[in-house]
Amino acid sequence: MNGKRLSIFSSIAIVISALLIIFSLFFPWWRMEFFAPQYPEGLNIIVYPDKLEGELDQINALNHYIGMQTFSEENFPELQYLNYLIIGLAAIVLIGAFVRKKSYLYFVISLFIIGGAVGVWDLRHALAYFGTNLDPMAPIDMEPFVPPIIGENIIANFTTYSLLGTGTYFVIAAFILLLIPLWKERKQ
Amino acid sequence: MKKWVPAVSGLAAGVLAATVFFADFSPGPKSEAANEVNSNKTNAEKVYVPFGEKDEYYLMASGGHSGQMFIYGVPSMRHIRTVPVFSPDSATGYGFDEHTKELMGKYNWGDLHHPALSETNGDYDGKYLFATDVGNSRAAVMNLETFTTRDIIDVPNTSGPHCAAFVTENTEYMFLPTRFAVPIGSEYASLDEYSETYRGVMSAVTFDEENEKLNIAYQVALPPWSYDLSDAGKKMSADWAVMTTYNTEEATTNLEINASQADRDYIVLFNWKELEQKIADGDYDEVTGQKMIFPEKHKGGIYLVPVAKSPHGVDVTPDGEHFIASGKLAPAMTVFSFEKAFAAIEAGEFEGERNGIPILNYESVMEREVNPENALGPLHTQFDDKGMAYTTMFISSEIVKWDPSTGETLDRVPVQYSPGHSVAAEGDTVAPDGKYIIALNKIAKDSYLSVGPSHPESMQLIDLTGEKMEVIQSAPVNPEPHYAQMIKADKINTISIYDKDESNPYAVYSQDQTRIERNGNEVHVYGIAMRSKFIFDAKAERPDVIEVNEGDKVFLHLTNIDFDQDITHGFAINQYDLNIEVQPGQTNTIEFTADKAGTFPLYCTNFCSALHQEMTGYFLVKPKQ
Numbered sequence: 136m137n138g139k140r141l142s143i144f145s146s147i148a149i150v151i152s153a154l155l156i157i158f159s160l161f162f163p164w165w166r167m168e169f170f171a172p173q174y175p176e177g178l179n180i181i182v183y184p185d186k187l188e189g190e191l192d193q194i195n196a197l198n199h200y201i202g203m204q205t206f207s208e209e210n211f212p213e214l215q216y217l218n219y220l221i222i223g224l225a226a227i228v229l230i231g232a233f234v235r236k237k238s239y240l241y242f243v244i245s246l247f248i249i250g251g252a253v254g255v256w257d258l259r260h261a262l263a264y265f266g267t268n269l270d271p272m273a274p275i276d277m278e279p280f281v282p283p284i285i286g287e288n289i290i291a292n293f294t295t296y297s298l299l300g301t302g303t304y305f306v307i308a309a310f311i312l313l314l315i316p317l318w319k320e321r322k323q
Numbered sequence: 324m325k326k327w328v329p330a331v332s333g334l335a336a337g338v339l340a341a342t343v344f345f346a347d348f349s350p351g352p353k354s355e356a357a358n359e360v361n362s363n364k365t366n367a368e369k370v371y372v373p374f375g376e377k378d379e380y381y382l383m384a385s386g387g388h389s390g391q392m393f394i395y396g397v398p399s400m401r402h403i404r405t406v407p408v409f410s411p412d413s414a415t416g417y418g419f420d421e422h423t424k425e426l427m428g429k430y431n432w433g434d435l436h437h438p439a440l441s442e443t444n445g446d447y448d449g450k451y452l453f454a455t456d457v458g459n460s461r462a463a464v465m466n467l468e469t470f471t472t473r474d475i476i477d478v479p480n481t482s483g484p485h486c487a488a489f490v491t492e493n494t495e496y497m498f499l500p501t502r503f504a505v506p507i508g509s510e511y512a513s514l515d516e517y518s519e520t521y522r523g524v525m526s527a528v529t530f531d532e533e534n535e536k537l538n539i540a541y542q543v544a545l546p547p548w549s550y551d552l553s554d555a556g557k558k559m560s561a562d563w564a565v566m567t568t569y570n571t572e573e574a575t576t577n578l579e580i581n582a583s584q585a586d587r588d589y590i591v592l593f594n595w596k597e598l599e600q601k602i603a604d605g606d607y608d609e610v611t612g613q614k615m616i617f618p619e620k621h622k623g624g625i626y627l628v629p630v631a632k633s634p635h636g637v638d639v640t641p642d643g644e645h646f647i648a649s650g651k652l653a654p655a656m657t658v659f660s661f662e663k664a665f666a667a668i669e670a671g672e673f674e675g676e677r678n679g680i681p682i683l684n685y686e687s688v689m690e691r692e693v694n695p696e697n698a699l700g701p702l703h704t705q706f707d708d709k710g711m712a713y714t715t716m717f718i719s720s721e722i723v724k725w726d727p728s729t730g731e732t733l734d735r736v737p738v739q740y741s742p743g744h745s746v747a748a749e750g751d752t753v754a755p756d757g758k759y760i761i762a763l764n765k766i767a768k769d770s771y772l773s774v775g776p777s778h779p780e781s782m783q784l785i786d787l788t789g790e791k792m793e794v795i796q797s798a799p800v801n802p803e804p805h806y807a808q809m810i811k812a813d814k815i816n817t818i819s820i821y822d823k824d825e826s827n828p829y830a831v832y833s834q835d836q837t838r839i840e841r842n843g844n845e846v847h848v849y850g851i852a853m854r855s856k857f858i859f860d861a862k863a864e865r866p867d868v869i870e871v872n873e874g875d876k877v878f879l880h881l882t883n884i885d886f887d888q889d890i891t892h893g894f895a896i897n898q899y900d901l902n903i904e905v906q907p908g909q910t911n912t913i914e915f916t917a918d919k920a921g922t923f924p925l926y927c928t929n930f931c932s933a934l935h936q937e938m939t940g941y942f943l944v945k946p947k948q
Contacts, residue, residue: 193887196854200933274934 141235145316152312153229163300185218202273366795372399387803390433400798409433416903421912434458437806445753449814455484473535480524486553500525500550514575521547541614546678557643560661562596567634589627597624619679629685636703649701655694693730705750708757715742736792738762746807819888821908829880830910852892855934867940873920882910893928920946
């Protein structure tokens with residue numbers, strides 16, 4: 136019954152879900168590791184919701200040989216507001232714990248799915264943008280490429296590994312916590 | 324009923340999360356095998372350091388008249404790097420860039436003798452290395468984060484600080500005694516006035532760590548003798564230091580004969596705390612701008628201990644209770660007791676005076692004489708973790724192991740050939756490691772592939788862990804290590820990239836800040852080096868070109884903005900006889916006059932990248948009208 140309020144258990148799951156989302160802000164959401172014979176220790180691009188970390192200078196210095204544009208926080212305007220969107224999402228989730236309505240929960244889950252899809256699209260867009268907008272004047276001619284969001288790729292002497300970060304796992308866990316009330320409170 | 328389900332799953336999730344966050348998945352430490360008893364290994368295994376592993380010790384060997392320091396790894400005995408100190412080195416641009424040109428002063432070479440590591444509580448702290456130049460009377464300090472020379476000072480009134488450097492227990496002072504006696508200020512004076520006007524001045528040098536500057540705190544105008552090796556006291560003798568003398572005959576010609584006449588020379592025993600107090604009390608004369616203690620006038624704190632003639636080494640035992648010296652022509656080593664010396668000084672028990680300095684009785688200070696059979700030419704002693712002594716025998720070409728507390732000879736090992744000094748693992752500290760000793764041989768002769776009449780020197784690694792000492796590796800080395808220091812590798816903490824220094828007015832860290840500024844006939848270039856280009860002025864049509872007028876003074880400030888390990892750039896201008904290096908993150912300056920009109924290619928000299936050959940530009944000098 137739609138009119139029935141969700142149980143306390145479900146409310147708690149929703150609160151935890153909101154906390155996990157906030158928690159995820161402090162962890163990287165995605166990373167790419169670069170390994171080459173000369174870089175056995177690996178170079179990293181580590182993406183947080185609000186900043187980039189890792190050996191960006193080294194990676195940029197190397198990327199200019201294939202004419203790739205410079206990675207920097209300025210090139211990713213998302214980093215300026217992404218954490219506010221995430222905090223907003225957490226707030227919307229948290230409200231669900233007090234509204235305690237299934238309909239609201241469906242709304243939150245939909246929002247989650249849309250947000251996730253937009254996120255994946257944005258990341259893929261960035262990867263495609265950097266991999267295909269190569270300067271034709273670059274010393275090394277290179278076929279345009281799009282590295283995968285998850286998985287391995289080979290570019291010249293570098294093998295790259297794209298990985299989800301701890302933050303993303305928290306968000307996945309948060310999402311699962313939102314599904315649990317639906318399961319628990321399914322019609323018997 | 325089913326309450327255990329959430330409880331267990333919660334626990335499991337917690338453990339999983341904890342594992343993900345905190346567990347160390349990196350490959351575990353090397354197995355215990357690394358610590359396996361050495362005796363199970365062949366000599367080849369003992370010195371083989373496979374790729375991916377590092378040597379256990381750094382060996383910092385003085386480069387003698389090359390003016391450089393040689394850095395080796397032990398036990399592999401691989402030469403890792405040569406660090407220029409007193410001589411120019413085009414490979415690193417040393418002596419070409421402004422800072423190192425200033426350090427080198429007007430000199431082109433140096434004779435780097437005895438290096439000394441900085442100490443804390445009598446043990447190496449791995450921060451700095453001090454060295455002296457016998458050739459041009461200077462002292463230097465090398466920073467061990469970067470293995471670069473940071474300061475060099477001229478030491479006035481002194482000629483040839485040979486036995487230095489040795490540092491006190493907490494690096495309060497580095498003392499620089501002199502090998503050659505000269506008149507104060509190196510003024511002209513006839514050798515007929517040698518005994519009256521010449522002096523063997525010793526300098527007390529302090530080191531200001533914050534500014535990385537050496538400074539002369541005071542000097543002591545010792546008698547006109549030659550001062551050889553020295554050592555600072557440890558623990559109970561920490562306030563004291565000892566140094567050997569020869570030519571107490573005060574011969575002025577043919578020293579080989581004339582300085583070998585007296586049966587005994589002296590060890591100078593001095594209390595540096597007392598000398599420091601004298602300076603604080605104003606008990607000194609101001610001479611040539613230095614605070615000078617004249618022992619015959621400002622009495623106290625300095626004593627002479629008779630020793631077998633023409634001694635070389637004098638070494639304080641790790642416990643600080645004894646010092647060991649030997650005449651290099653005599654067969655015997657003598658163990659002296661600090662305690663006995665202190666008692667004799669306390670009692671005022673002296674056998675006489677030389678130049679106003681009291682002489683202690685040999686018998687009252689000597690603990691024992693040690694005379695290994697047929698061992699000849701004892702030069703220098705190092706110690707192991709059990710306090711056993713290892714003395715190099717120059718003439719009988721061997722190292723003798725003996726027990727300073729009994730005088731018993733324990734072992735001997737021949738070395739090829741004629742060891743001058745030796746260096747044991749942290750073997751001159753309060754806590755030697757044992758394990759290894761390296762013979763620094765003066766003669767290599769037939770040891771290596773011949774390269775004609777000029778031979779390398781030879782260093783031989785000796786394993787001390789077995790029943791018997793055993794030579795396990797030999798390595799040729801450029802002329803010529805005198806003394807060396809061997810320090811556990813984990814005490815050294817180097818950097819590989821220089822930090823950005825936003826306060827440095829000469830540094831530019833981004834391409835758009837690069838510029839060429841003209842000021843009359845001065846041209847100031849603020850440029851960057853990066854893989855694989857120079858940018859001197861990003862707004863110019865050709866950013867990698869410097870164009871000046873003949874006679875202009877050029878100041879080039881070059882910053883390496885590749886903040887990446889081992890991406891070093893060089894900078895040279897064809898036919899302009901200059902070359903510098905910039906390490907990752909470093910800003911370096913070179914000044915020169917464009918005194919040759921014409922077209923001169925410039926290029927990166929240190930191979931940096933696949934397009935290193937393309938890292939070029941032009942230096943264009945317009946002729947005078």
